[in-house]
Amino acid sequence: MPQNMSISVNGQSQVPPGFRFHPTEEELLQYYLRKKVSYEKIDLDVIRDVDLNKLEPWDIQEKCKIGSTPQNDWYFFSHKDKKYPTGTRTNRATAAGFWKATGRDKMIHGNSRRIGMRKTLVFYKGRAPHGQKSDWIMHEYRLDDNTTDTNNVSNAMGEATQEEGWVVCRIFKKKNYHKTLDSPMSSSLTISETGTSQWFSSNDEGTLEQILGPEHVGKTCKEEDEANNSKRFLRPIETGVNNGLIERCMKLPNLECPNSMITSQTCYQQIHHDQMLRENDAANIVTNQMFSGDPNPDYHPETSFNDWAALDRLVASQLNGQTETSKLLSSSFSDPSMAITALCSPCDGDDAQHIQLLQPQSSSSSSNRPYHTTQDYNNEFDLWSFSRSSADQLCQMLQYDRPTL
C-alpha cells in the first residue's frame, strides 16, 4: 500500500478522503496546545494561529479550513492578551462584534487527571452591552498545570492568572434545540402511557392535554431520544459532561432576594406559565421519562443520575424562549395585575414538581412524595440562582417602577 500521501493542510495537498480533524479535548490539550506552548514543531500546520480581534467567526471559518471537505467546526490557536494593562479581562472584540464568556469553565480530564479548562464563549454582533447574540460558539481550552487537585477546585479561583497566554479554540455554529428526529431510527421511541397518565392525573386533569393538543402527547422528539440515551455523554469531545453537573448544582449560591420572595416566585411562575404553552412537550416528555423510568417514588441517586441529562434538557428548553419571556416580563412589569394572575395559574403545581425533581440531593421527606406540590420553592430558588444577578434584576423589575437598571 502506498504511503506517499504527503499531507499539508491549508495548502496544496490534502488530507486523504474520508478523514476529518476531530480531535478529542485531550488531544487538543495534551498534544497540540502543549506543543504550542513549548514551541515544539507540530507536524502539520493543522491548527493555525488566529488573532481573535482581527477575524470574525465567519472569517475564521475560511482561514481554518482543513483540506477541502465540509467542516462543522474549526480549530485555531489564539494568544490571549489583556484588555487593559492593569486588568485581568481579555479583549475579544472584533470589528463586527465581540465574544462573551458564558457559564462556568469546565474541567477537562485526561487519564483521570485534570489537564485543563474549557471556557465557552458566544459571539455577539454589535457592541456591548447591546450586542445581538449569534449562533457562533467558541470553546477555548487552556492548559492547567498548576492545579493537581482533581476536584473541589473553585473555577473562579486562579481565573486571573489564566487570562494570558496561548489557548486552543474550537468554533462552531450551534445547532438549535427544538427539532424532531424524522429518521426511521427514532420511530421506536415513544412515550409510555403510564407515565403520561401519571403526569396528568397528578395535576389539573386534562389541562395540559388541552393546552398541548392530543397530537403532542406521544410525540417523539430529540429531548426524549437523548434522555433515553445517556451514551451521548460518552462522546469524545463531551466526555465528562455529567461529572461536574451535580456538584455544580449543589454549589450554587442561594438566591439573594430576601425582601421579595413572593414577587420573584411570581415572576418565575409567569415564565413557566408562558413557557408551558409552547415548550410543554419537552417538559412533558422529560417528566414522563422520569416517572416511567422509576415507578418507585423513593429517590435513588444512582438510578436518577441519568435523568439529570433529561432535566438539563428540560431547563434548557424551558429557558430557550427567552426573547418571549423577556417581552412578557416587560409587559408584566407595566401591568402588575398580570403577575398576580400568574401566581394563581394552574401551573403552579407543575413547576414545583419539576423543580423538586431537580433536587434529588435534598433528602427532606418531601423527596419521597414526588407529587407534593407546594413546599419546594426554595429548591426552585436554588436552581434559579444559576443566574443570581439576573434573578435580582427580575425581582427588582417587578418590585420597583424603575425606568433603567
Next chain:
Amino acid sequence: MADNNVNLPPGFRFYPTDEELVVHFLHRKAALLPCNPDVIPDLDLYPYDPWELDGKALAEGNQWYFFSRRTQNRVTGNGYWKPLGGDEPVTTSASKRVGLKKYYMFYTGEPPAGIKTNWIMQEYRLSDTASSSRSSKRKGHPKTDYSKWVVCRVYERDDDDDGTELSCLDEVFLSLDDLDEINFPN
C-alpha cells in the same frame, strides 16, 4: 484499529461523508481501481455478527466500515440483518445521484422471531444508472459484478450528534445571559 495505516497527526479520524464513501471508496473498489488510502477491508465472505467486527473491519469511534457484496439475506452466526425502510439516494454536492443507501437493523436469533438489537447497518451501493451505463461499455462483463459491491457502516445506535451542540448546562447559562439584556419600558 485506530491507526488506519495513514500517517496523520493525532485528531484525524475516519469520518467519511456518504459521497466520499460511494465515490471514492465504493466506486474504486467496484471498478477494481486501487483505493488510496486502502483502509476499508473486504469482509465479503465473512458474515460476522456486528460485535465481532472490531479488529476486522475498519473501526473509528463506534463505527465500523467494510466492503461486502449484496445478498438477499444477510445472515450471520447469531442473527440476521433486517431491512429498515427503503433506499435513500446518495448525491454529490453537485446534486448528482451516485448511489443508494439502505438501513438494516440487526436481530439475534432466527427470522422471523429474532430479537431486535441496537445495531444498525448502512449499506451503500452504486446507483443502478451509474453501474449499468458503465457495465454496458464493458461488454462481456456481467453487470452484476460491478453493481454487487457495497460498502457498509455498522454502529450501535447512538446520537448523531457531531459536537456542534452545547452541553445542556451551557444552554441554560446561555439562555440566562439574555436576562441581562431585558429592555425596560420607559
